[in-house]
Amino acid sequence: MRWWKSSIMKEKGEKNLSTEPYKGVRDFYPESQSIQNYITDVWKATVESFGYQEYNASILEPSDLYRAKTGEEIVNEQTYTFTDRGDREVTLRPEMTPTVARMIAKKRKELSFPLRWYSTPNLFRYERPQRGRLREHTQLNVDFFGIDTIDAEIELISIASTLLTNFGMSPEQFEIRINDRAGMSKAFSEMGLSDDQTYKMYKLLDRKKKIDNFDEEAEKIIGAPLDLSKVKSIAVTKLIRQLNEIGITNVKYDPSIIRGFDYYTGIIFEVFDTSSENNRSLFGGGRYDNLLDIFGVDPVPTVGFGMGDVTIRDVLDTYGLLPEVISTTDLSICVTKPEYRDFATLLAKDVRAQGVNVSVNYSNKKVGDQIRYADNKKIPYITCIGDDEVKGETFKIKELATGKETEVTRNTVTEAFVE
Amino acid sequence: MRWWKSSIMKEKGEKNLSTEPYKGVRDFYPESQSIQNYITDVWKATVESFGYQEYNASILEPSDLYRAKTGEEIVNEQTYTFTDRGDREVTLRPEMTPTVARMIAKKRKELSFPLRWYSTPNLFRYERPQRGRLREHTQLNVDFFGIDTIDAEIELISIASTLLTNFGMSPEQFEIRINDRAGMSKAFSEMGLSDDQTYKMYKLLDRKKKIDNFDEEAEKIIGAPLDLSKVKSIAVTKLIRQLNEIGITNVKYDPSIIRGFDYYTGIIFEVFDTSSENNRSLFGGGRYDNLLDIFGVDPVPTVGFGMGDVTIRDVLDTYGLLPEVISTTDLSICVTKPEYRDFATLLAKDVRAQGVNVSVNYSNKKVGDQIRYADNKKIPYITCIGDDEVKGETFKIKELATGKETEVTRNTVTEAFVE
Numbered sequence: 001m002r003w004w005k006s007s008i009m010k011e012k013g014e015k016n017l018s019t020e021p022y023k024g025v026r027d028f029y030p031e032s033q034s035i036q037n038y039i040t041d042v043w044k045a046t047v048e049s050f051g052y053q054e055y056n057a058s059i060l061e062p063s064d065l066y067r068a069k070t071g072e073e074i075v076n077e078q079t080y081t082f083t084d085r086g087d088r089e090v091t092l093r094p095e096m097t098p099t100v101a102r103m104i105a106k107k108r109k110e111l112s113f114p115l116r117w118y119s120t121p122n123l124f125r126y127e128r129p130q131r132g133r134l135r136e137h138t139q140l141n142v143d144f145f146g147i148d149t150i151d152a153e154i155e156l157i158s159i160a161s162t163l164l165t166n167f168g169m170s171p172e173q174f175e176i177r178i179n180d181r182a183g184m185s186k187a188f189s190e191m192g193l194s195d196d197q198t199y200k201m202y203k204l205l206d207r208k209k210k211i212d213n214f215d216e217e218a219e220k221i222i223g224a225p226l227d228l229s230k231v232k233s234i235a236v237t238k239l240i241r242q243l244n245e246i247g248i249t250n251v252k253y254d255p256s257i258i259r260g261f262d263y264y265t266g267i268i269f270e271v272f273d274t275s276s277e278n279n280r281s282l283f284g285g286g287r288y289d290n291l292l293d294i295f296g297v298d299p300v301p302t303v304g305f306g307m308g309d310v311t312i313r314d315v316l317d318t319y320g321l322l323p324e325v326i327s328t329t330d331l332s333i334c335v336t337k338p339e340y341r342d343f344a345t346l347l348a349k350d351v352r353a354q355g356v357n358v359s360v361n362y363s364n365k366k367v368g369d370q371i372r373y374a375d376n377k378k379i380p381y382i383t384c385i386g387d388d389e390v391k392g393e394t395f396k397i398k399e400l401a402t403g404k405e406t407e408v409t410r411n412t413v414t415e416a417f418v419e
Numbered sequence: 420m421r422w423w424k425s426s427i428m429k430e431k432g433e434k435n436l437s438t439e440p441y442k443g444v445r446d447f448y449p450e451s452q453s454i455q456n457y458i459t460d461v462w463k464a465t466v467e468s469f470g471y472q473e474y475n476a477s478i479l480e481p482s483d484l485y486r487a488k489t490g491e492e493i494v495n496e497q498t499y500t501f502t503d504r505g506d507r508e509v510t511l512r513p514e515m516t517p518t519v520a521r522m523i524a525k526k527r528k529e530l531s532f533p534l535r536w537y538s539t540p541n542l543f544r545y546e547r548p549q550r551g552r553l554r555e556h557t558q559l560n561v562d563f564f565g566i567d568t569i570d571a572e573i574e575l576i577s578i579a580s581t582l583l584t585n586f587g588m589s590p591e592q593f594e595i596r597i598n599d600r601a602g603m604s605k606a607f608s609e610m611g612l613s614d615d616q617t618y619k620m621y622k623l624l625d626r627k628k629k630i631d632n633f634d635e636e637a638e639k640i641i642g643a644p645l646d647l648s649k650v651k652s653i654a655v656t657k658l659i660r661q662l663n664e665i666g667i668t669n670v671k672y673d674p675s676i677i678r679g680f681d682y683y684t685g686i687i688f689e690v691f692d693t694s695s696e697n698n699r700s701l702f703g704g705g706r707y708d709n710l711l712d713i714f715g716v717d718p719v720p721t722v723g724f725g726m727g728d729v730t731i732r733d734v735l736d737t738y739g740l741l742p743e744v745i746s747t748t749d750l751s752i753c754v755t756k757p758e759y760r761d762f763a764t765l766l767a768k769d770v771r772a773q774g775v776n777v778s779v780n781y782s783n784k785k786v787g788d789q790i791r792y793a794d795n796k797k798i799p800y801i802t803c804i805g806d807d808e809v810k811g812e813t814f815k816i817k818e819l820a821t822g823k824e825t826e827v828t829r830n831t832v833t834e835a836f837v838e
Contacts, residue, residue: 017483017715018481018483019521022477022507026476053748059555082499086442246765295436342661349666362574
């Protein structure tokens, strides 16, 4: 704890401190936070409806969790990594999957599988701030551990679809594109491609939507045009048929879906906005069965996906699907005379005990100002405490939007809020 | 995004990666997370019942926010501070007050005061991990901005008290001790103490409970015994009377309450556990009217406090007040034959549409194992899908705790959950 002579109080003549947040991160004032809460609430309610349990961890992780021979530069250049005074290298988690893999590995023998787990971590990337790519964002992570059959893929894709429909999107507004990394590797092998050619082809496919000369580049790699129609996946065909059976029809096979993360081992999927103006990728995931390898414990077959808050907030905004901001406060008590403030405080206490969220206006401003204040804060109901209320037994509760007044007693306040 | 050849997959012969979290932070497995969620839920419901609105910000803040001539060593030694590649000094926030002051200062002219704001940030301190002092913890922060009368203190102390009673504590289990920094400074000045003596006396008072030789040390500073009974505060007397009037009677004046934070300017309070075995400080707060100074904007009178998750979790555990962990999942569907999995998936979809949180057991294990699994996961209800259920129209939903069975149809599943 700091002491007495303030470290953050200004001496005369000193330069004012900046009020800007750190570069690439967001401040959430209450209106903006209420939208964040709405997104988190839909995330949680949806995945819990499928039986998922929440877990969490610290944003601080040992850097080793993200480091390996081939990925050294990742730890250093794309993450926030620093050395603490105990000479430990620490990284602010850039994604949640390594953390959850670590947690599962730690209790591999105690945990009763399968596990349905979710989290809504904040994640950090050191990169140039740009639209949808902030340095800190929040992501819903959903994972189903311990099922090696296609039931897990069906469930995760159902959850992905239900999330978007629960946010108010229609199935026409998005499309789920599915590929099969295992099937693809098999097809490339059957075409006679070397490991090196396969690797280069994956890299090229991942860039397919961003480049014009895909065919030309593919031919450079394999010496002949690539015929993606020859790449079939029985697993995907079966998955799509079963998804159709449970009413999810906006799915299609797309052999150009690759997804950058290197740990996927089977089915992968990516959800796209179908808007002709902005046919962007919204989120995705897939099967990763080998992630516990690095911890030296037995493997657990897993399917998972992540959905970022920035992208979903943006797409909901684009489609006009963000909810109107309303206050979590139900009632504002206006106080007409300073000496009635204690009366108002006691009344608020009684009203609160009935489950009503209530604030008291102690500003001593004119009643008109107090009403405008409630309106500005989007508090839907007000009541004014004047001579009559203090002497009598009843109060008038007014709905600001309609002007409708309901007379109640101290113990029947909730009657005013009945629809 | 990383690519293809895994950066986190192990090569043969390589050493296993540790599954331990970073030193001094916690992993929250679902059972532990459900307790965290309970604490957060009580925090939010309580402060929202008083009309408070949630805000938030990034954990990354410019280090300047915590730095000043007198406090330089704080930024370097007690916080996580590092330099990013843009040569910016960044600190993981050690407390929320400077952040909220920055946010208020930034929109000083747009915001409509008074403001009732709260947040539940995670905070970071670089220190030796010890009981109740982890490197990362979560804290409820509550602030009332813009009221310079004692109404603000009454409200904040009411919230502090209501939080503990909402957690199930009785008023006998805690005590609210109040002091007045302004009154104290005035009293010391009247006693003829110099600024230096006053400063030293504050430091000594803050250590009063931890040392045996307070009187001796006090005499060393002021040259005579300190008579705390001479230190009176009219403001505190009035505050205590008004708190008594609204039913908060476990409050007392304690001139040895100082609180370390240097920005307090008036009334300060601290809540203590009254247990004779562990008469510890639980949390506290006070009035700070000058915190916007450093940003060069007009002052806003403010009263606020913070309550940490580690301390409250510990005290609730001590008093046996932590809730029993229950699953957020209501119903587990057991599947007796592999070919009934699709039927179960569709049934789950229908049940979910009725607002029931439901998981399907795709494990293909024996029914007994599936029931034990549901029990282990603390899922309260199960239903088994066998030949009769697939052919017929009804299902039996069994409450595991009582063995009670209810027969329902696909569309009347919720009848089984009526108390």
